[in-house]
Amino acid sequence: MTEQTPTIETGILPGTPTTSGEQQAVEEQLIRNVLHSFDNCQDPRLKQIMQSLTRHIHSFIRDVRLTEAEWNAAIEFLTAVGHITDDKRQEFILLSDVFGASMQTIAVNNEKIADATEATVFGPFFVEDAPLIENGGDIAGAAPGQPCWVEGSVKDTNGNPLPGARIEVWEADEDGFYDVQYTDQRVSGRAHLFADADGNYRFWGLTPTPYPIPHDGPVGQMLEAVGRSPMRASHLHFMVSAPHMRTLVTHIFVRGDELLKYDTVFGVKESLVKDFEQQPPGTPTPDGRDLGDRSWARTRFDIVLASTST
Ligand code: BEZ
Ligand code: FE
Numbered sequence: 496m497t498e499q500t501p502t503i504e505t506g507i508l509p510g511t512p513t514t515s516g517e518q519q520a521v522e523e524q525l526i527r528n529v530l531h532s533f534d535n536c537q538d539p540r541l542k543q544i545m546q547s548l549t550r551h552i553h554s555f556i557r558d559v560r561l562t563e564a565e566w567n568a569a570i571e572f573l574t575a576v577g578h579i580t581d582d583k584r585q586e587f588i589l590l591s592d593v594f595g596a597s598m599q600t601i602a603v604n605n606e607k608i609a610d611a612t613e614a615t616v617f618g619p620f621f622v623e624d625a626p627l628i629e630n631g632g633d634i635a636g637a638a639p640g641q642p643c644w645v646e647g648s649v650k651d652t653n654g655n656p657l658p659g660a661r662i663e664v665w666e667a668d669e670d671g672f673y674d675v676q677y678t679d680q681r682v683s684g685r686a687h688l689f690a691d692a693d694g695n696y697r698f699w700g701l702t703p704t705p706y707p708i709p710h711d712g713p714v715g716q717m718l719e720a721v722g723r724s725p726m727r728a729s730h731l732h733f734m735v736s737a738p739h740m741r742t743l744v745t746h747i748f749v750r751g752d753e754l755l756k757y758d759t760v761f762g763v764k765e766s767l768v769k770d771f772e773q774q775p776p777g778t779p780t781p782d783g784r785d786l787g788d789r790s791w792a793r794t795r796f797d798i799v800l801a802s803t804s805t
Contacts, residue, residue: 526553575713583675585619589714592616592760593723609652611801615745615762618732619709620673621665625685631782633699636683640669640701643771644781644793647697649690649735652799656694660737660800663687664700666730671706699784702771702792703729705754718759728754728763733798740800747796769794 514522529549536542555561576586591597597616605614628634635642649660665685667673674683690696710718710725718725730746748755748768755763771794780786781793 522553522557526550529553572713572717579712584709584712586712586714588619589708589712590717592618592708593714593718595761598761608801608805610799611652611741612735612743612745612799613764613766614743615764615767616760617744618760620667620675621663621732621734622675622682622685625663625665625687626682628686628688628698630688630691630695631697631699632686632688634664634666634684634686635668635699635701636674637681638668638674638683638701640704642784642786642789642791643700643702644791645698645700645731645796646695646781646793647796647798649694649696649737649798649800651740652801652805656690657737657740657800658690658692658694660690660694660696660735660740660798661687662690662696662798663732663734664698665732666700666703667706668701669704671704697781700731703731703749705729705752708759723759724757725759726754726757727760728752728758730762733796735798735800737800739803741803741805743798743800747794769796 526549530546533542533545533549536545559565576590580586588597591600601614601616607613645664649657649662651657663685664687665673668684674681674685684701686698688696688698705726705728707725708727709715715725729749729752732746734742734744736742745767746762748763749771750768755768771792774791774793776786776788776790778791780791
């Protein structure tokens, strides 16, 4: 039996053995009482979740021998997380993200299927009804940054193209801000488009740059207190859907970015790290667009969707 395995007898995760037998008995009796309080739950899944949560909460408290001052600090922290959360700011998701809980939930629910593209964290900056662009159009709008040509294919796991697949893309500008973080209602750095008859897509975006997660709230304070950076590795978000296919939420990252190892929400997967090839000023563009004396970049992201029946 490993240290974290509940005993069959009590369903209690072992506590720290530094306490007396009498003290341990008190602590374990409390856990048993709480576990039994869910006995009449009619929904078996809800019962399983609540009893497992109970075991893990009590195990944590006993493991660190949580003081009452620390318990109070935790309540104050969670209260602050609640107070700053509204329909635009979701500090609880941010909290889940920086604990890796969002990525662990994604991992548990997206077991690798053949060569299907891997998923990663959704993030808080997706917006419904982003503008439609033609294949080859520009998602940047007025957002500042280096133009970046992005192209690729959308296929199923048997290699069949998925014409008409819907591709949502969104990204921060070179100052590290999404359009929704400005106060002027601008829409930039986001769009949707559809794969063409051959299942291919292409668009102009911006070369991704690193930026911090919103860190002016309790989660930012927590990161600072523990000496962690709020920075995310440079990335470009995708959400790709097609009939009978699992919707893919992912991003691509920039090979060579120093933050790949330190992404504060643990979102980086090696398969999602892509070459963004720098093109000096004057290099002809794939669609003949005249960029004057500006440099630009290009990348390729071939997307593979898993079927909903796998
Ligand atoms: C983002 O990708 O923008 C993001 C993801 C998780 C938390 C905060 C921001
Ligand atoms: Fe992002």
